[in-house]
Amino acid sequence: MDFQILDADYEVINDSSPVIRLFGRGEDGKSVCCFVPDFEPYFYLKASGDLNAVARLIEDTFTQVKKVDIVEKFEPIGYQKTKTKMLRVTTHLPREVPEIRDEILKLQEVMRAEGKWEVYETDILFRNRFLIDRDLGGMVWVSAEGEAVDPAKYIRTSSSGSSRCEKFACDASILASGFHKVENLTLAPLKYLSFDIECLPLDGGMPSPEVSPVVMISFSFEPEYKGHKTLVLLAKPVEGLNSDVYPCKDETEMLNRFFEIFCEYDPDIVVGYNHQDFDIPYITDRVKTLVSEGKSINPVVGRDGSKIGYRKFGLITRTEMKGRVVVDALPLVRRAFSLKQYTLRAVSKELLNREKLDVPPLEMEEYWADTGEKFKKFVDYSRRDAELALELILHLKLLDKYIALAQVSGSLLQEIVDGGQTSMIETLLLREFGLRDRVLLPKPDDGVSAERYEMSSDLKGGEVLEPQKGLLENVLILDYKSLYPTIMMAHNLCYTTVVTGDRPEEVTIKPPSGGEFVPPDVYKGIVPSILEDLLSRRTQTKKRMRKTSNENEYRVLDATQLALKSLLNSFYGYSGYARARLYSLTLANAVTSFGRSNILNTREIINSTIGKIILRNKTALLLDEAGELSPQDRVVELSVAYGDTDSVFVHCKSREDLSLEEISLIGNRLSNIVSASLPDPMELEFESIAKRALLIAKKRYALWLFEPRNSGWEDKIKVKGMETVRRDWCELTSVTLNKVLELVLIEGNVDQAVNYVREVVSKVRNLDPAKDSDIIESLVLTRTLTKKTESYKNKQPHLTVVENLKKRTGVVPSIGTRIPFVIIAGKGLFVDRAEDPDYVRENNIPIDVDYYIKKQILPPVERILEVFGVKISSLDFDSKQKGLFDFEAKKPEVKKQEKPSSEKESKVKAQEQNLCKENGHAAQSSLFDF
DNA sequence: TTTATTGCCTAA
DNA sequence: TAAGTTAGGCAATAAA
Numbered sequence: 001m002d003f004q005i006l007d008a009d010y011e012v013i014n015d016s017s018p019v020i021r022l023f024g025r026g027e028d029g030k031s032v033c034c035f036v037p038d039f040e041p042y043f044y045l046k047a048s049g050d051l052n053a054v055a056r057l058i059e060d061t062f063t064q065v066k067k068v069d070i071v072e073k074f075e076p077i078g079y080q081k082t083k084t085k086m087l088r089v090t091t092h093l094p095r096e097v098p099e100i101r102d103e104i105l106k107l108q109e110v111m112r113a114e115g116k117w118e119v120y121e122t123d124i125l126f127r128n129r130f131l132i133d134r135d136l137g138g139m140v141w142v143s144a145e146g147e148a149v150d151p152a153k154y155i156r157t158s159s160s161g162s163s164r165c166e167k168f169a170c171d172a173s174i175l176a177s178g179f180h181k182v183e184n185l186t187l188a189p190l191k192y193l194s195f196d197i198e199c200l201p202l203d204g205g206m207p208s209p210e211v212s213p214v215v216m217i218s219f220s221f222e223p224e225y226k227g228h229k230t231l232v233l234l235a236k237p238v239e240g241l242n243s244d245v246y247p248c249k250d251e252t253e254m255l256n257r258f259f260e261i262f263c264e265y266d267p268d269i270v271v272g273y274n275h276q277d278f279d280i281p282y283i284t285d286r287v288k289t290l291v292s293e294g295k296s297i298n299p300v301v302g303r304d305g306s307k308i309g310y311r312k313f314g315l316i317t318r319t320e321m322k323g324r325v326v327v328d329a330l331p332l333v334r335r336a337f338s339l340k341q342y343t344l345r346a347v348s349k350e351l352l353n354r355e356k357l358d359v360p361p362l363e364m365e366e367y368w369a370d371t372g373e374k375f376k377k378f379v380d381y382s383r384r385d386a387e388l389a390l391e392l393i394l395h396l397k398l399l400d401k402y403i404a405l406a407q408v409s410g411s412l413l414q415e416i417v418d419g420g421q422t423s424m425i426e427t428l429l430l431r432e433f434g435l436r437d438r439v440l441l442p443k444p445d446d447g448v449s450a451e452r453y454e455m456s457s458d459l460k461g462g463e464v465l466e467p468q469k470g471l472l473e474n475v476l477i478l479d480y481k482s483l484y485p486t487i488m489m490a491h492n493l494c495y496t497t498v499v500t501g502d503r504p505e506e507v508t509i510k511p512p513s514g515g516e517f518v519p520p521d522v523y524k525g526i527v528p529s530i531l532e533d534l535l536s537r538r539t540q541t542k543k544r545m546r547k548t549s550n551e552n553e554y555r556v557l558d559a560t561q562l563a564l565k566s567l568l569n570s571f572y573g574y575s576g577y578a579r580a581r582l583y584s585l586t587l588a589n590a591v592t593s594f595g596r597s598n599i600l601n602t603r604e605i606i607n608s609t610i611g612k613i614i615l616r617n618k619t620a621l622l623l624d625e626a627g628e629l630s631p632q633d634r635v636v637e638l639s640v641a642y643g644d645t646d647s648v649f650v651h652c653k654s655r656e657d658l659s660l661e662e663i664s665l666i667g668n669r670l671s672n673i674v675s676a677s678l679p680d681p682m683e684l685e686f687e688s689i690a691k692r693a694l695l696i697a698k699k700r701y702a703l704w705l706f707e708p709r710n711s712g713w714e715d716k717i718k719v720k721g722m723e724t725v726r727r728d729w730c731e732l733t734s735v736t737l738n739k740v741l742e743l744v745l746i747e748g749n750v751d752q753a754v755n756y757v758r759e760v761v762s763k764v765r766n767l768d769p770a771k772d773s774d775i776i777e778s779l780v781l782t783r784t785l786t787k788k789t790e791s792y793k794n795k796q797p798h799l800t801v802v803e804n805l806k807k808r809t810g811v812v813p814s815i816g817t818r819i820p821f822v823i824i825a826g827k828g829l830f831v832d833r834a835e836d837p838d839y840v841r842e843n844n845i846p847i848d849v850d851y852y853i854k855k856q857i858l859p860p861v862e863r864i865l866e867v868f869g870v871k872i873s874s875l876d877f878d879s880k881q882k883g884l885f886d887f888e889a890k891k892p893e894v895k896k897q898e899k900p901s902s903e904k905e906s907k908v909k910a911q912e913q914n915l916c917k918e919n920g921h922a923a924q925s926s927l928f929d930f
Numbered sequence: 931t932t933t934a935t936t937g938c939c940t941a942a
Numbered sequence: 943t944a945a946g947t948t949a950g951g952c953a954a955t956a957a958a
Binding site for chain 3: 125311313314315316318418419420421422425443456459460461462463464484569570571572573574575576577578579580588592644645696697698699700721723726728793794795796797829830831855859
């Protein structure tokens with residue numbers, strides 16, 4: 001039987017031996033639980049003295065220990081000439097590994113042994129240990145042979161005495177006699193269920209599960225459930241409703257129906273919007289309250305019959321549903337898109353172009369009590385929320401990336417959806433370390449992490465070149481493909497190659513930052529090997545993408561290559577991460593120091609070694625190659641105008657106008673020359689051409705870019721770091737600035753830009769709150785609440801709003817929420833005049849027009865226009881609307897330019913759209929774009 | 931008034 | 943059982 005692994009865990013049978021359970025969905029559509037016996041928990045101990053004696057002592061001392069073997073392993077960090085003898089300790093039960101790991105170290109005193117004993121791989125979850133050792137992983141397809149079994153045999157009866165197998169939800173259970181991984185590019189027919197609960201608020205504030213009942217629960221299904229796309233359960237009997245509304249006698253009956261339908265549908269993916277932090281804990285606590293009042297509810301959600309529940313770790317809530325994957329759309333949308341707000345309403349509008357229906361919290365009780373239209377509205381509102389959550393996941397294909405990451409890294413989907421890059425990297429490292437006979441360290445404790453965190457101040461990052469500020473024409477953009485991973489591969493940089501003890505005979509690799517690494521022929525580093533594997537798989541995947549005509553396959557392959565890229569880029573960060581199992585400042589510093597010297601070298605080569613390029617007969621020649629110059633030759637002077645970490649902007653100066661083709665010749669030539677000087681697989685790539693580039697400051701610039709697209713050129717404006725792409729500025733600022741950039745960069749028309757700004761300013765100054773509600777909308781600022789309100793040292797505008805909100809409704813936004821606000825008219829500090837936009841609208845509070853003009857519109861615009869000699873003396877400028885601008889157009893430096901000939905296909909009209917699109921997507925860590 | 935610090939968000 | 947990294951600009955408040 002073939003199935004895709006969704007989840008894995010283990011169960012202990014007869015208190016004596018663990019059985020692994022793999023949960024999955026078969027290609028036939030059946031949900032499967034596959035039991036795998038005979039996998040044993042173990043860990044490693046590096047001891048000193050007579051190892052046989054230690055082994056016997058351990059076996060005698062600990063009843064938990066099943067056996068102790070002597071093995072030869074490399075230690076985790078540093079180049080070693082030989083392996084070390086260690087003990088591999090096998091226990092009967094998985095939980096016994098952490099139980100005895102500290103005790104076992106105490107035997108060192110009993111043995112009076114020298115040196116320091118260490119334990120390794122003592123904190124690997126048993127299910128992960130299994131997946132790693134058997135070369136399986138999340139969302140991987142397996143083919144299992146074996147007999148159908150009664151799950152009851154493999155399920156421990158719960159403490160209450162009732163057997164969970166009564167509620168065992170899988171269509172098929174098998175006892176595996178053998179299994180193997182199979183290659184399959186399709187996705188099992190997964191079942192998605194999304195749900196959303198409604199409870200009546202307390203005085204318009206947050207409801208509490210101790211007192212506020214759940215009155216409605218909505219489902220959305222994909223595929224349908226018994227012909228229903230959606231279903232709404234009601235906690236009261238109501239007559240005459242549609243068939244997809246299900247009235248219940250009371251809340252208890254509704255909750256029971258909820259769990260019954262849930263298990264009957266048997267979803268693989270359980271979706272919601274913020275359900276991880278709200279709906280699931282709420283239902284859990286509400287059920288507890290009702291049961292304590294004597295109601296009978298059986299809240300089963302797990303495939304093994306386990307009940308709904310949640311755990312809090314600090315600020316983070318985690319829920320688990322055995323055999324399924326809980327996917328909260330909110331954090332996924334947050335990670336995938338850079339938006340000003342992440343309320344379901346804002347997100348649906350922005351990303352799905354769908355409106356959320358709304359019921360005002362204060363009137364919910366009234367809507368619920370109503371029997372007519374209002375009640376229907378309430379039902380539809382609830383239903384819509386469940387629909388939207390599911391649509392976000394499905395329409396935006398938010399899970400594709402995570403599924404691919406699970407397959408490529410080997411971690412379970414739930415871990416990847418919940419967590420960061422750590423679990424994926426560690427899974428990859430554990431597997432490869434195992435294959436290379438090397439043990440891995442446990443996670444550091446808080447003390448060690450804190451120490452490391454202090455040390456991390458010695459980690460230097462990338463080099464940012466001082467930009468040649470102002471407007472430049474004809475700028476080539478080159479960048480290093482996947483800079484950091486290629487540096488690690490090129491120089492064999494790894495935890496396992498750094499010289500810490502043993503010295504090789506051979507010459508070592510010495511990074512600019514110090515330290516020494518052995519060359520690959522002495523010992524090929526494990527991380528470079530992993531990176532090479534990921535890189536070659538990525539190349540393969542891209543090749544297959546070009547071949548396939550199957551749309552689904554293409555989609556899977558694309559997600560796979562993106563996942564591979566993302567993993568490639570994660571290793572450097574991990575090496576400097578204080579809580580990593582492997583932490584090496586020497587390694588991390590080696591990587592960045594090679595990067596810095598690299599970009600500085602590149603600048604030197606281009607500025608000095610090359611200096612000038614001669615264009616002759618459609619070729620780009622170096623000065624020596626060109627020999628004697630003829631009048632037809634074009635001399636292009638090169639200078640690096642800017643660069644950040646892995647990119648170089650090269651200004652091409654020439655007496656004549658240069659065509660895009662000519663600039664491309666130069667770009668390709670530069671890329672070839674520099675790449676040839678680099679060790680494999682490092683490569684400097686010719687990325688694009690900026691016809692005009694406006695460099696304002698480090699990490700702040702705008703480019704009018706031309707990129708080759710099916711035999712023509714496509715142009716667009718790319719803005720980095722400026723206020724148009726920053727979410728802590730209002731929309732009016734970004735719209736105005738975008739327009740100014742467009743006029744200046746494309747049209748070369750400074751006058752028009754100035755006029756445009758004047759119009760905007762006058763519009764704001766003469767704002768009529770009654771009429772211009774849309775303008776007020778565009779004055780809303782947002783800022784993230786990044787910590788507990790009491791931890792702030794200074795006043796902050798969004799804090800003011802949070803305080804106000806708390807006073808008015810009692811609702812406190814949680815950490816991570818983006819708080820919208822506007823600045824209202826009045827005296828005193830700006831922070832004190834921040835106010836909730838809704839409140840301002842409802843109460844017709846006047847806006848601080850002056851603030852918006854002087855602090856939001858003018859400064860960013862000024863930074864751009866001053867490049868062209870436009871001065872805006874903001875002091876002169878007041879409501880009289882005179883002398884707004886001290887406008888001295890020094891030089892109409894930018895002449896309205898003929899469009900380059902080959903650029904017929906380009907659509908300047910699309911500029912604004914391009915800008916919007918650019919802004920809509922989250923900045924990916926694209927250091928190393930292949 | 932000037933300067934230092936805090937906070938946010940972005941580039942890579 | 944929380945969390946990949948540093949470099950950098952800019953605005954506001956707080957301190958000098």
